[in-house]
């Protein structure tokens with residue numbers, strides 16, 4: 001089960017788990033004879049930032065990041081994801097700092113840069129000799145990248161670009177690493193050549209020298225204390241007509257010749273803009289997967305706690321009842337366990353299509369990474385809250401991790417693309433496919449929408465337990481929802497435009513149907529990845545448990561999505577049958593709960609005292625290293 005859940009290269013994770021557990025730098029503490037490693041969230045913001053940098057130096061000294069940018073091929077990329085996931089399981093700030101440097105700064109140079117940039121910047125980036133950050137967002141514009149106001153002009157007399165912050169809303173804001181440590185940054189700005197606006201482009205600018213002094217014409221400030229992620233120094237940057245060499249334009253998408261002539265192989269401005277957004281995808285992939293590991297940690301702690309904690313007895317002189325033996329507690333945790341397993345398979349699928357990407361699959365990967373980054377991070381926040389509550393007062397103690405992970409991971413629904421805005425990218429792409437298929441009077445293709453061409457399945461009026469637990473029914477009802485919502489959305493768009501409403505996507509994508517459709521696409525694809533993973537397992541006990549988990553995922557999704565009743569895919573009787581089946585599945589999964597959370601492959605040391613013997617937990621804070 002671990003190999004299925006964790007992906008084939010779990011040995012990479014175990015190597016780093018061991019390194020971190022042995023190291024004093026990762027705060028091993030003892031409670032009840034067990035070793036736990038827990039980030040010191042009791043530190044001040046500055047202390048957390050300082051500790052993040054010390055841990056980065058420790059990991060670099062041990063070669064954890066050898067070949068991070070030079071390692072080529074699917075295996076190398078999967079290994080990087082695995083190592084980054086382990087770091088994320090320990091401390092989100094540490095993972096984000098490294099994510100900004102390697103995935104965003106390093107990724108931008110790899111994707112947007114050409115040979116001259118690779119030769120000049122990648123080696124020092126690999127060795128962390130320069131510290132990179134990624135200045136896309138501004139105080140006035142985050143989601144709307146096209147609206148950013150930083151302007152870069154070209155001085156043909158000197159062969160230099162001039163970067164300027166024309167107003168306060170144009171200041172770069174939230175830039176991870178900029179407040180204290182970054183020496184260089186990718187600057188996203190509007191390129192204006194002799195009055196011709198060429199749209200958003202990316203440039204390299206130095207903001208600090210090797211001694212940490214701010215460069216001339218640059219101003220930096222701190223964004224200040226956050227509700228979490230205080231190991232990252234987020235900063236603000238202003239450019240006061242900063243001059244950089246012409247060669248600092250990342251020119252894989254477009255270039256400016258010495259005489260100021262603008263060239264681009266991509267004629268369509270939308271596609272040129274898309275090319276500048278591509279490096280965000282790798283971050284969204286790692287964020288989606290790290291959210292699943294965060295859910296796994298919180299469920300491992302809460303379910304293990306519910307297998308030792310007791311409350312109220314049912315008869316005089318009887319022992320008090322284990323929390324997980326209460327149906328209500330099972331309903332709170334076991335559907336989340338099933339969803340987390342489902343999203344684990346979805347995360348593995350996303351990583352696999354990403355590492356095997358081709359120019360033709362970029363669009364599909366953008367849509368899937370948008371859907372899964374939003375869906376998996378929203379699920380994580382919901383899981384963290386439920387697990388925090390399921391641990392009662394112990395869930396509020398920082399050293400028991402679950403509570404504090406809420407504030408550490410909350411940002412994931414916002415950075416690297418606000419979840420609601422990314423889900424709009426999903427419904428926008430689906431509408432685009434629909435219109436294109438209608439126009440060419442041919443079946444759907446692309447975005448994995450081939451199932452849209454099949455005839456509508458008939459949903460049985462009486463849903464028996466065996467029907468509800470069949471993959472056929474589950475697939476049919478998920479595809480029915482997605483297909484019907486896309487049709488409804490397309491019809492509503494044309495009807496409302498016929499009535500003179502705005503044709504702007506920003507307006508259309510805010511329809512309720514667009515939101516329902518994005519969720520339907522994501523849920524169906526997650527189910528599909530679950531079925532693909534299940535199909536690799538031969539008949540036997542493990543396959544039976546996987547079947548229970550997949551049915552729980554499918555049925556709780558039916559129960560929780562109002563669209564199934566709103567648009568009539570389920571009758572009220574059928575909805576009642578679904579709810580009854582979910583309760584039944586809770587009882588069937590209860591005996592497997594401990595084995596399932598153990599199959600997540602997370603070492604005990606990464607959990608917390610209450611996951612073992614909660615009585616010991618009270619000895620935890622009295623014991624130091």
Ligand SMILES: CCCCCCCCCCCCC/C=C/C(=O)SCCNC(=O)CCNC(=O)[C@H](O)C(C)(C)COP(=O)(O)OP(=O)(O)OC[C@H]1O[C@@H](n2cnc3c(N)ncnc32)[C@H](O)[C@@H]1OP(=O)(O)O
Pocket residue numbers: 081084085086087088089092095096099100103104134136137142143144145146176270271273274275277278279280281282283284286287289290362363366414415416417418421422425429432
């Ligand atoms: C494993 C453990 C790790 C733990 C976690 C570590 C994480 C590590 C990651 C790094 C750390 C994070 C720190 C935070 C960093 C940041 O936040 S960086 C800034 C992030 N900002 C954004 O994401 C901006 C979001 N906004 C946008 O992307 C765009 O504005 C928009 C939403 C796409 C809307 O743009 P709009 O102007 O409406 O343009 P469209 O017409 O929709 O798009 C034009 C075409 O471009 C295509 N496209 C858009 N994005 C992409 C993309 N990323 N890749 C490919 N293609 C893209 C889009 O589909 C359109 O195509 P057509 O429809 O065919 O025209």
Ligand SMILES: Cc1cc2nc3c(=O)[nH]c(=O)nc-3n(C[C@H](O)[C@H](O)[C@H](O)COP(=O)(O)OP(=O)(O)OC[C@H]3O[C@@H](n4cnc5c(N)ncnc54)[C@H](O)[C@@H]3O)c2cc1C
Pocket residue numbers: 100134135136137138140141142143144173174175176226229234411414415416417418419420421506510
């Ligand atoms: C801790 C942290 C670290 C960050 N690190 C970086 C970094 O290193 N580099 C970087 O460039 N950026 C970084 N960011 C910025 C981040 O990318 C932005 O916060 C994010 O893109 C959202 O933009 P915004 O904050 O301006 O919110 P907005 O875009 O203003 O969104 C605010 C609200 O409006 C809604 N909304 C927006 N547009 C629409 C629409 N069309 N329809 C309906 N609703 C809409 C959103 O759903 C959201 O709820 C970081 C942010 C944080 C908090």
